[in-house]
Amino acid sequence: MLKKSIIIGMMCVSVVGFGQTQCKGTTKSNVQCSNITKKENSLCHNHDPNHVSASKNKGETVICSGTTKKNAPCKSRTKDKSGLCHNHRKDK
Ligand SMILES: [Zn+2]
Numbered sequence: 001m002l003k004k005s006i007i008i009g010m011m012c013v014s015v016v017g018f019g020q021t022q023c024k025g026t027t028k029s030n031v032q033c034s035n036i037t038k039k040e041n042s043l044c045h046n047h048d049p050n051h052v053s054a055s056k057n058k059g060e061t062v063i064c065s066g067t068t069k070k071n072a073p074c075k076s077r078t079k080d081k082s083g084l085c086h087n088h089r090k091d092k
């Protein structure tokens with residue numbers, strides 16, 4: 001019984017190993033990305049657009065998409081999901 005479970009465990013590990021593929025994305029120098037990924041779309045966290053947007057919401061700041069009274073783009077940075085700084089969120 002014990003031996004069987006060890007064999008099954010080893011099989012599981014090897015299946016996970018085969019599930020890993022090289023990222024389909026290319027680097028800035030047009031070389032295939034060497035990162036290994038388990039994702040279905042074969043894109044690592046650097047190339048997967050979904051992953052990038054998720055990490056942005058976690059803490060990276062973006063420049064406010066609002067405009068000033070002079071109709072110039074707002075230069076304030078914000079972490080808010082709306083992409084608006086605290087000055088422009090207040091207005092609404
Ligand atoms: Zn990649």
Ligand SMILES: [Zn+2]
Pocket residue numbers: 064065066067074075076084085086087088
């Ligand atoms: Zn703003």
